[in-house]
Amino acid sequence: MDARLFPIPPTASEKLLGKPPRVRRWNSFKDRLIERFGGVVYKVGVDAGFDCPNRDGTKGYGGCAYCSQEGSLSPHQDPKLAIAEQIRKGRDFAKRRYGADKSIAYFQAFTNTYAPVEVMRERFEQALLDESIVGLSVATRPDCVNDENVAYLHELRERLPYFTVELGLQSAFQNRLEWVNRQETVEDYVVAMEKLNAARVPVITHVILGFPNETYDDMAETVRLADASGTHGIKLQMLHVIRGTKLAWLYGKEPFELLSAEAYGDIVVRLIERLRPEIEIHRITGETESSKLVAPAWVSQKGRFFDWFERELERRDTWQGRLSAPTASRT
Numbered sequence: 124m125d126a127r128l129f130p131i132p133p134t135a136s137e138k139l140l141g142k143p144p145r146v147r148r149w150n151s152f153k154d155r156l157i158e159r160f161g162g163v164v165y166k167v168g169v170d171a172g173f174d175c176p177n178r179d180g181t182k183g184y185g186g187c188a189y190c191s192q193e194g195s196l197s198p199h200q201d202p203k204l205a206i207a208e209q210i211r212k213g214r215d216f217a218k219r220r221y222g223a224d225k226s227i228a229y230f231q232a233f234t235n236t237y238a239p240v241e242v243m244r245e246r247f248e249q250a251l252l253d254e255s256i257v258g259l260s261v262a263t264r265p266d267c268v269n270d271e272n273v274a275y276l277h278e279l280r281e282r283l284p285y286f287t288v289e290l291g292l293q294s295a296f297q298n299r300l301e302w303v304n305r306q307e308t309v310e311d312y313v314v315a316m317e318k319l320n321a322a323r324v325p326v327i328t329h330v331i332l333g334f335p336n337e338t339y340d341d342m343a344e345t346v347r348l349a350d351a352s353g354t355h356g357i358k359l360q361m362l363h364v365i366r367g368t369k370l371a372w373l374y375g376k377e378p379f380e381l382l383s384a385e386a387y388g389d390i391v392v393r394l395i396e397r398l399r400p401e402i403e404i405h406r407i408t409g410e411t412e413s414s415k416l417v418a419p420a421w422v423s424q425k426g427r428f429f430d431w432f433e434r435e436l437e438r439r440d441t442w443q444g445r446l447s448a449p450t451a452s453r454t
C-alpha cells in the first residue's frame with residue numbers, strides 16, 4: 124500500500140452501487156474500527172463514579188485548569204444513571220443516529236483507575252453485560268497506573284475484542300503541566316507507558332496543543348514523546364477555554380493568545396507528516412458546544428475544521444507519516 128493511502132471502509136450503499144474505494148491521507152481510528160468490526164462502532168461515554176486525585180485533595184483540589192468533567196459526556200447522557208442504564212441510553216442513541224449495532228464503553232469521566240482493583244472490576248464488568256459492547260476504553264492519569272491495576276488491564280486486553288487505556292500526557296514540558304495544574308510529571312507518563320507496554324495494553328495518548336507561547340517545535344516534541352513511547356493512538360486537542368473552568372477565570376483576568384483555525388490546522392498537518400502511519404488518530408481537535416465555550420469560537424465547528432483539514436492534506440499533497448523515519452526511508 125502506498126503510505127499516503129489509508130482505506131475508508133465502504134458504506135453499505137457504496138458496496139451496493141459498486142462505487143470505487145475511497146482513501147484518506149491519515150489513519151482514522153473510526154475507519155479502522157469499521158474495518159475490524161464490519162460496521163459502525165460507537166463509543167458510549169460512561170461516568171462510573173470514580174474521583175480524581177487532582178480534585179479530591181490527594182494531589183490537588185479543583186482539578187486541571189481546563190477540566191470540565193461535568194460537560195464531558197454527551198448531552199443525551201446522564202451520569203446519575205447506573206452504568207448499565209448509561210450504556211443502554213448511549214447504545215440506543217447510536218443505533219438511531221448512526222445505525223451502530225456495536226459499542227465500546229468509554230469510561231471517560233474523571234480517573235477510571237483511581238480505585239482498588241475490586242472496585243474497577245465491579246464497575247467495568249457491569250458494562251460488559253450489554254450485548255452491544257465489544258470492548259472498553261478506560262481514561263486515566265499516568266500517576267494512577269500501577270502494577271496491580273495493570274495486571275487487571277492486561278486481563279481485559281486478553282479477554283475483550285477491543286481494549287485500550289487513554290492516558291493524558293498533554294505536554295512534554297513540565298512548566299506547561301504546572302501552568303494547567305496537572306499535578307503530575309512528564310516522567311509519570313513515561314513510567315506508566317513502560318508498565319502498559321510491558322503488559323501489551325494499547326494506549327491512546329491525549330495531547331493538548333497551543334499553550335500560550337508554545338512553538339511548533341515544542342508541540343512536535345510532545346507528539347514525538349508519545350510516538351517514541353510506543354503509543355497505539357493519539358488524541359490531539361486544541362487548548363480551548365470552557366466556561367466555569369479555572370482556565371476561563373485566568374483568561375477573563377488576562378486573555379492569552381489562542382491559535383486560529385488556520386494556524387492550528389497548519390501545525391496539525393505538519394505534526395502528522397512526522398507521525399508513524401501505524402498510529403491511529405482518534406481526534407484531530409476537541410469540540411465544545413458554543414454555549415459552553417469561551418474561546419476560540421472555531422472549536423465549536425469541528426465539522427468545518429475537519430473538512431478543511433482533509434482538503435489541506437490534498438492541496439499540499441501530503442499524508443500521515445510522509446516524513447516519519449520508516450516512510451522517509453521508503454521514498
Ligand code: SF4
Pocket residue numbers: 175176177178185186187190191192232233234264305
Ligand atoms: S486529571 Fe482528568 S479528571 Fe482529573 S482534574 Fe485533570 S482533567 Fe480533570
